[in-house]
Amino acid sequence: MFVRIVKMSFHSEHIPKFLENFELMKEKIRNVPGNRLLELYQDKNNPELFFTYSYWETEIDLENYRNSELFYDVWQFTKQLFNAKPEAWSANKLVSLV
Template sequence: MFIRIVKMSFHQEHIPKFLGNFDLMKEKIRNAPGNRFLELYQDKNNPEVFFTYSFWESEADLESYRNSELFYDVWQFTKQLFNAKPEAWSVDKVVSLP
């Protein structure tokens, strides 16, 4: 299992659109094959910046999602709202404390 972190920055006026669409799509994303966890965070110092944090069973599962119609629909809507280029990281968990 690995973690995918995506940083997105939006024009202030588009944040309600992003949040509304995320609310509509979050269960579909979470239920994509191989997805085991999904959270959305908003930066405390810059409310235009959001992060998705998701756990995937394998890189192949993430790639399948990224090549799916669901991802296409989500991304086509979301990318129109950005005020900066998104950034993404795939990371392995090294340490986790309960």
């Protein structure tokens, strides 16, 4: 399992649009084969800054999602709202304490 972390920064006037679209799409994204968790965070000091964390069984599962119509629709909408270039990382999950 690995974690995909995406950092996104939005123009403040576009944040409600982003959140509304995320609300509509989150269950679809979460139910993509291989996705085990989807979380959205907003920075406490900079409300324009958001992070998504998604857990994936395999890199192939993430790539299948990234090549899907669902991803295309989500990304085409979301990227219009950015005020900076997004950043993304893939990390191997080593330890998790609950």
